[in-house]
Amino acid sequence: MVRFLLALAALWTSGFLVRVAIPEQMQRPENQAALEVYEDKPATSLVGEFRNGLSSYLWAKADEYIHGGMAMRPMTDREKASGLAGASSGDNVECAHEGETSVIPDATQDTRGILGDWERAVKPYFPVGGHKHRPLRETLPLYRFMTWAEPNFVPGYVIGSFVIYASDHNNVGEMISFLREGVKNNPTSIALPTEYGRALFTKAGLTGPAEHYLLAAVRNAQRPARNEFEKDSIVDAYRWLVLLYRKEGRADLAFKWAQQGIQRFPDDPVIAHTIEHHGEDIPLTQSD
Amino acid sequence: MTRTMQICKAFIVAGLLETLRRKDLYVVLILTVLMVAGAWMFGFFGVRGLEVFIRDVTLSAIGVFSTILTIMIAGRQVPEEIARKTIYPLMARPITRWQILLGKWLTASITSILCFLVLAALGRALLMAFGIPVGPIFYQYLLLKQVGLLWLSAMTVALSVYMTPAANITICLILAFGSGIFTRFTLLWHGETGATGASLNFLYGLLPHYDFFDLGAKVTYAWPPIGAVIVLSLAAYGILGSFLWLGVGWLRFRKAVL
Numbered sequence: 001m002v003r004f005l006l007a008l009a010a011l012w013t014s015g016f017l018v019r020v021a022i023p024e025q026m027q028r029p030e031n032q033a034a035l036e037v038y039e040d041k042p043a044t045s046l047v048g049e050f051r052n053g054l055s056s057y058l059w060a061k062a063d064e065y066i067h068g069g070m071a072m073r074p075m076t077d078r079e080k081a082s083g084l085a086g087a088s089s090g091d092n093v094e095c096a097h098e099g100e101t102s103v104i105p106d107a108t109q110d111t112r113g114i115l116g117d118w119e120r121a122v123k124p125y126f127p128v129g130g131h132k133h134r135p136l137r138e139t140l141p142l143y144r145f146m147t148w149a150e151p152n153f154v155p156g157y158v159i160g161s162f163v164i165y166a167s168d169h170n171n172v173g174e175m176i177s178f179l180r181e182g183v184k185n186n187p188t189s190i191a192l193p194t195e196y197g198r199a200l201f202t203k204a205g206l207t208g209p210a211e212h213y214l215l216a217a218v219r220n221a222q223r224p225a226r227n228e229f230e231k232d233s234i235v236d237a238y239r240w241l242v243l244l245y246r247k248e249g250r251a252d253l254a255f256k257w258a259q260q261g262i263q264r265f266p267d268d269p270v271i272a273h274t275i276e277h278h279g280e281d282i283p284l285t286q287s288d
Numbered sequence: 289m290t291r292t293m294q295i296c297k298a299f300i301v302a303g304l305l306e307t308l309r310r311k312d313l314y315v316v317l318i319l320t321v322l323m324v325a326g327a328w329m330f331g332f333f334g335v336r337g338l339e340v341f342i343r344d345v346t347l348s349a350i351g352v353f354s355t356i357l358t359i360m361i362a363g364r365q366v367p368e369e370i371a372r373k374t375i376y377p378l379m380a381r382p383i384t385r386w387q388i389l390l391g392k393w394l395t396a397s398i399t400s401i402l403c404f405l406v407l408a409a410l411g412r413a414l415l416m417a418f419g420i421p422v423g424p425i426f427y428q429y430l431l432l433k434q435v436g437l438l439w440l441s442a443m444t445v446a447l448s449v450y451m452t453p454a455a456n457i458t459i460c461l462i463l464a465f466g467s468g469i470f471t472r473f474t475l476l477w478h479g480e481t482g483a484t485g486a487s488l489n490f491l492y493g494l495l496p497h498y499d500f501f502d503l504g505a506k507v508t509y510a511w512p513p514i515g516a517v518i519v520l521s522l523a524a525y526g527i528l529g530s531f532l533w534l535g536v537g538w539l540r541f542r543k544a545v546l
Contacts, residue, residue, distance in 0.1 A: 011329075141338050
């Protein structure tokens with residue numbers, strides 16, 4: 001026990017010393033001053049690249065974990081043109097497989113003969129059509145590590161929180177605390193306050209704080225989104241804000257935000273539905 | 289044959305003592321313990337579901353360190369005899385160059401396999417201590433990896449008579465760790481037929497497939513054992529490949545001016 005506590009103390013001390021010894025290298029590029037440091041100090045940029053690279057590696061590794069170690073890849077143009085069936089999920093795990101196939105080719109597509117058979121036997125491999133996934137909880141450590149390595153890695157927090165909840169529906173508190181950490185580390189993100197607000201609203205029933213974070217997400221969405229992941233979350237921010245107001249019976253506020261949302265997303269059914277039925281008592285449906 | 293075995297035995301004993309003296313094995317044992325115990329310690333920081341992760345780290349550490357050790361051990365067998373000029377008293381005895389090469393390969397192979405088994409036993413013991421099970425495929429992993437180390441030792445010993453030690457170790461590390469990656473390049477030209485397809489398949493067959501002897505990923509994700517026919521055919525491929533590499537080395541070594 002004493003040895004364990006000593007090891008723990010050593011880990012914490014080394015983490016503290018790293019921050020003291022290289023404060024500039026530990027800065028995150030989230031404001032102008034920090035960005036300037038990144039431009040002036042190559043070491044900071046290198047440490048940043050390392051953190052980013054590590055989190056991207058762990059992100060890819062998480063996909064391998066739920067496929068039992070089997071690596072997937074995007075289909076080539078030739079494969080798409082030939083009408084080759086891509087990967088598809090055969091269970092209830094939500095996993096994006098569009099245009100993907102396995103790195104190791106299927107026996108029917110493989111011309112390597114016995115070498116191909118050997119590879120399919122010794123490496124994790126299964127036919128990708130309608131495949132099953134391993135328990136999501138096995139990827140939990142990876143999401144924890146990738147967000148430790150790179151606290152600005154927003155998809156890590158968003159998908160990680162989903163994995164925490166999906167692996168056990170009793171983990172609402174843990175999911176919320178994981179998202180809270182993400183929001184704290186990424187105050188300008190759109191996706192994180194949206195997810196945090198959604199979790200508070202739908203899983204914890206805390207509409208007040210949920211409203212606060214969904215409004216923050218919409219506010220953040222006034223600035224250009226950093227990447228596609230963030231951009232895709234803008235519509236969700238409007239949707240959940242509208243749904244929250246509808247649930248609370250605050251029809252005017254729901255209509256106000258739906259009107260703002262419809263200007264950016266004219267085809268969104270949830271927002272359009274709210275505008276069409278303004279003034280009516282619209283119950284939340286399963287599709288909402 | 290008996291004489292060849294006696295020569296090999298003498299080389300093996302000397303090689304084992306040399307490896308113990310150099311303490312390479314101790315270094316990798318300590319590193320393995322640190323890596324696996326480090327991965328396990330994340331559990332104390334509230335990270336759950338670490339079983340697969342710890343198995344992954346353990347198998348990766350065993351695979352990486354045993355490969356590096358094998359290349360380091362096999363890569364120094366012949367060049368050090370030449371550099372220390374201890375090859376001359378050997379050549380003065382009634383020992384053929386083929387026997388020297390074979391003896392050096394067996395020395396490197398047996399030493400590497402022993403190091404690998406020690407590493408694997410340590411990894412298994414750590415996993416047991418952490419209460420993490422491994423399936424029966426682990427024993428197939430041990431068997432195939434040993435065949436892979438025979439093949440890797442043969443390649444390293446063979447190339448050591450063509451290149452400088454530094455170049456040889458670099459090339460062998462690239463071939464061993466890159467085998468799973470650059471064979472993918474040939475797969476990207478899928479769907480080719482005729483002469484192009486045949487050439488690509490020929491090229492694929494020529495490329496080293498050290499990764500075929502590694503069941504580490506399947507052990508990590510607790511896959512069921514693989515068929516005995518596959519294990520036996522891979523063992524035959526590995527042993528045949530080893531002798532092919534030794535043949536390549538002997539082509540140069542038999543007439544090399546020492």
